[in-house]
Each structure stands twice: as C-alpha cells, then as structure tokens.
Amino acid sequence: MARPRQFDEERVIGAAMGTFWRHGYEGTSTRDLCDSTGLGPSSLYNTFGGKRQLYLRALERYHDTATAEQMEILAGPGSAGRRLRALMVHAVDTDLAAAEADPHGCFAINAAIEAAAHDPDVKQVVRRTFDRVEGAIRTVVAAGQGAGEFRSDIDTRTLARQVQSAYYGLRVLSRAQDRRTLLSTIRATLATLSAPVERTEATAAP
Amino acid sequence: MARPRQFDEERVIGAAMGTFWRHGYEGTSTRDLCDSTGLGPSSLYNTFGGKRQLYLRALERYHDTATAEQMEILAGPGSAGRRLRALMVHAVDTDLAAAEADPHGCFAINAAIEAAAHDPDVKQVVRRTFDRVEGAIRTVVAAGQGAGEFRSDIDTRTLARQVQSAYYGLRVLSRAQDRRTLLSTIRATLATLSAPVERTEATAAP
DNA sequence: CCAGTTATGAAGCGCACGCTCCAAAACCTC
DNA sequence: GAGGTTTTGGAGCGTGCGCTTCATAACTGG
Numbered sequence: 001m002a003r004p005r006q007f008d009e010e011r012v013i014g015a016a017m018g019t020f021w022r023h024g025y026e027g028t029s030t031r032d033l034c035d036s037t038g039l040g041p042s043s044l045y046n047t048f049g050g051k052r053q054l055y056l057r058a059l060e061r062y063h064d065t066a067t068a069e070q071m072e073i074l075a076g077p078g079s080a081g082r083r084l085r086a087l088m089v090h091a092v093d094t095d096l097a098a099a100e101a102d103p104h105g106c107f108a109i110n111a112a113i114e115a116a117a118h119d120p121d122v123k124q125v126v127r128r129t130f131d132r133v134e135g136a137i138r139t140v141v142a143a144g145q146g147a148g149e150f151r152s153d154i155d156t157r158t159l160a161r162q163v164q165s166a167y168y169g170l171r172v173l174s175r176a177q178d179r180r181t182l183l184s185t186i187r188a189t190l191a192t193l194s195a196p197v198e199r200t201e202a203t204a205a206p
Numbered sequence: 207m208a209r210p211r212q213f214d215e216e217r218v219i220g221a222a223m224g225t226f227w228r229h230g231y232e233g234t235s236t237r238d239l240c241d242s243t244g245l246g247p248s249s250l251y252n253t254f255g256g257k258r259q260l261y262l263r264a265l266e267r268y269h270d271t272a273t274a275e276q277m278e279i280l281a282g283p284g285s286a287g288r289r290l291r292a293l294m295v296h297a298v299d300t301d302l303a304a305a306e307a308d309p310h311g312c313f314a315i316n317a318a319i320e321a322a323a324h325d326p327d328v329k330q331v332v333r334r335t336f337d338r339v340e341g342a343i344r345t346v347v348a349a350g351q352g353a354g355e356f357r358s359d360i361d362t363r364t365l366a367r368q369v370q371s372a373y374y375g376l377r378v379l380s381r382a383q384d385r386r387t388l389l390s391t392i393r394a395t396l397a398t399l400s401a402p403v404e405r406t407e408a409t410a411a412p
Numbered sequence: 413c414c415a416g417t418t419a420t421g422a423a424g425c426g427c428a429c430g431c432t433c434c435a436a437a438a439c440c441t442c
Numbered sequence: 443g444a445g446g447t448t449t450t451g452g453a454g455c456g457t458g459c460g461c462t463t464c465a466t467a468a469c470t471g472g
Contacts, residue, residue, distance in 0.1 A: 001447045002446075003438040003450080004438085004439065004449080016374045023449075026230060026232035027232045029428075029429065031428075039450090040450060041430085041451090043449070045295065045431065046450090050431075079208060087461095100380060109378055113320065113381060114230060114233075114314055114319065114379065116381045119309075123382050126382040154398065155399030156393040159394060160396050161394050162398055164379070164391075165372045165376045165378075165395065166375055168374070169370065169371030169377075169378070171375075172374045172375070172377075174215060174320050176329050176336055177333065179335065185370075185371050189368050190359070192365075192398035193398070199362065208417035208418035208469060209419045209470085210469065211418075211420095225464090237460095246420060246421050247421090247460085248421070248462080249421085251462080252420090256461065311457090
C-alpha cells in the first residue's frame with residue numbers, strides 16, 4: 001500500500017500518558033509531547049488528531065492498564081482488610097516517593113479535577129474508571145463481609161462506596177500531608193469497616 | 207505622598223480567586239486576570255508581582271474566607287450527624303449545580319492536585335487549609351461521640367481524619383458521578399460513624 | 413501651585429503555544 | 443523498476459502567553 005509507520009502507537013500513547021500525568025493537560029505542550037514520544041508534530045497530528053484527542057487516548061489507556069495495578073493489589077493474597085490497606089499504603093507511598101519527574105497521584109483523579117468539568121468526554125472516561133475501581137473494591141468488601149471481618153449491617157455496595165471515597169480522599173490529602181498522618185487516616189478507614197465493639201454509653205474502664 | 211490606588215486590593219484578590227478557581231492555575235491567563243479584576247497588567251504586576259504570587263494570595267484568601275462557609279455549616283444547629291451530612295450534601299450540590307462559568311469544587315483540592323506537587327508554597331497553604339478543616343470536623347465528631355451518636359471505640363482525631371478523607375473523596379467523585387450515587391456515598395460514610403447494631407456472626411432473619 | 417512620587421493605560425516585548433504545510437523519503441503493488 | 447500512497451522531518455503559520463516599558467495622570471507634602 002504505502003509507507004508504514006515507524007513507531008508503535010501503543011508505546012506513543014504510553015509516553016504521552018506519562019507526560020500528561022506528570023504535568024496535567026494545560027501544563028503539557030505539544031512540544032513536550034513530541035519530546036516524550038519521539039514523534040514529530042506532523043506524525044502526532046496525522047495519527048491522533050491533536051492534543052485533546054491524545055489526552056483522551058491516554059486517559060483510556062490509564063483506564064485499561066494503570067487501573068490494573070490497583071486491581072492486582074485488591075485481588076492479591078491476605079484478608080480483605082489487608083488488601084484494602086495494601087491498596088491505600090501503596091497509594092500513599094507512590095504519591096509521597098514520587099520524584100520531581102515522576103507522575104503524581106492517580107491520573108483519573110487528576111483528570112477529574114482538572115478537565116472533567118469542562119470536557120464531557122473526559123468526564124465519561126473518568127466515570128468509567130471510578131466505577132471500575134468501585135467494583136473492584138466491592139468485591140473485596142463482599143469478601144470481608146462474608147468472612148465476618150467487616151460489618152454486615154451496611155450493604156456491600158454502600159460500604160464499598162464509602163471505602164472508595166475514603167481512598168480517593170486519601171490520595172488528595174497525600175498531596176500535602178505527611179506520611180504519619182496519612183497512615184493514621186488509613187487506620188481510621190479500616191477501623192470503621194470492622195464490626196466494632198458493642199455499643200456502650202461510655203467505655204469507662206472498670 | 208503620591209497617587210493612591212484606585213482599587214480595593216481585597217476585592218481584586220477575590221476576583222482573581224474566582225478566576226483561578228474556575229480555570230485552574232495553568233488554565234488562567236494574565237489576560238483573564240486583567241478582565242476579571244478590571245486592572246491593567248501594569249497595576250497587577252506592580253501590586254502583586256506576578257501570576258504565581260497572585261495565585262498564592264488567592265489561595266490564602268480561600269483559606270481565610272471560603273473555608274469559613276464550611277465552618278459555618280459544621281458549627282450550625284442540629285446533631286453532629288446532621289451537620290456532617292449538611293456539609294457533604296452542600297458540597298455535592300454546589301459541585302453539581304455549578305454552571306459553566308461557576309467555580310468547581312474546592313479550591314484547596316484543586317490546588318492540591320494541580321499545583322502542590324510542583325510548588326512548595328502552594329503545598330504549604332493547602333496543608334494549612336486541610337488541617338483547619340480537619341480541626342473543624344474533629345470538633346463535630348467529638349460532639350457526636352459525647353452525645354453517644356458516634357462510636358467511641360475509635361479516638362476522635364482518627365475518626366475525624368476518616369471523615370475528612372471521605373469528604374474529600376466525595377468531592378473528587380462529584381466531578382464525574384451522579385447525585386444519586388453521591389448521596390448514597392454520604393449515607394455510607396455517616397453509617398460507618400454511628401455506633402452500629404451489636405455484632406452478630408450472620409444477620410440471618412428469624 | 414509646584415515639586416516629588418506613585419498608579420495607570422496602552423503598546424508591545426520576546427517567546428512558546430497548538431497546529432499546518434510540503435517536499436522528500438519509505439514503503440507496497442504491479 | 444515504475445507508479446501510487448502514506449509517513450516523516452522541518453520550517454513556520456497566526457495567536458496568545460507572561461511580563462515590561464513608558465509617557466501620562468493623579469495625588470501629597472511643602
């Protein structure tokens with residue numbers, strides 16, 4: 001037919017994702033994208049159409065792959081509580097240990113804050129990602145409830161949403177808080193999940 | 207001495223805050239700032255020094271004033287649960303009802319996601335705001351515990367951090383979720399705070 | 413009312429933005 | 443190979459960026 005492409009499209013999207021992830025949509029220039037992907041502007045625009053479309057592709061890529069890491073942790077070994085804790089500790093550590101040039105936080109959250117309000121397409125992808133994470137969390141919560149590890153007086157879906165909001169809030173807080181405080185927050189979330197000691201008017205020592 | 211200013215500095219900061227709040231740091235141009243404040247670029251730069259400094263002033267202004275709205279709700283009438291619920295419902299409604307030109311979400315969260323990683327000064331102000339909100343929540347949580355409304359087997363500070371993370375996560379989710387789901391998430395958070403029914407191995411119906 | 417000082421508006425600085433154009437190159441089919 | 447088709451690199455389009463400059467306006471103390 002004609003001259004074939006000299007690059008791997010998926011690899012390019014991956015590189016673009018990293019750049020958008022690090023600097024946000026507005027903070028990333030087409031120059032940055034050309035540098036990180038190795039493509040010239042003509043190839044970039046011929047293949048993807050423009051900055052916005054490439055951003056959307058990167059976001060979908062995150063939905064497909066980077067979310068997988070979280071799924072993996074949630075599907076890992078150990079009790080439900082240990083798995084949720086692993087998810088949160090992992091988030092805190094990667095957020096805090098991120099060097100200057102590393103990606104910061106969760107790309108979907110970044111996109112939700114920066115772009116979802118102004119771009120319905122972004123909003124839709126972000127929502128799909130949120131729903132997927134909620135589903136993965138729900139599986140773990142259900143397991144915890146089944147094992148008597150978590151309280152069962154709140155239905156699984158509701159409890160899972162509570163965990164997700166606490167998890168996402170944690171990732172917001174991790175942008176400005178210290179590790180000690182964040183770990184305390186994780187402990188707090190897990191504590192509210194476990195069936196607590198029976199209610200007493202005041203837990204006075206004997 | 208000399209010619210006095212023709213504008214109210216505080217009013218200008220307020221206008222700039224609105225613009226940064228709506229469009230983010232990178233998404234706001236100096237032109238936008240001149241338009242919203244009514245100042246010429248020379249006045250803006252003579253008074254504040256530049257875009258970044260003005261952003262910091264706006265962020266500090268948010269810390270001083272816009273946080274007050276949340277404080278007010280938390281210090282309002284009703285039980286602790288009602289007040290926390292009011293805070294969250296208020297957040298959801300303002301986030302969802304925001305028109306195209308309205309500010310979206312919480313400015314401190316926006317700043318945390320967009321700018322805190324790259325700017326230590328931003329990070330510091332954001333953290334102060336986070337700490338302040340945590341403190342206000344802690345007061346309400348303590349009241350709820352004192353009234354026997356909330357569980358007391360988790361210490362106040364820890365429980366407050368849990369509420370804060372759930373609250374901030376809710377504000378992230380509100381960028382992409384529908385109201386129904388968000389209200390369910392609020393219910394979930396409040397449910398985990400209340401002293402639950404005594405633990406049973408399995409809540410089987412008789 | 414004048415000298416001194418600061419704020420203002422307008423013009424525009426150099427630069428980077430998102431993106432386009434096009435001749436040359438690289439490939440496939442025949 | 444020749445002809446046709448697509449990709450590629452590079453120059454550069456118009457525009458808007460953050461910010462500066464400067465003559466002029468507006469005020470104060472003496």
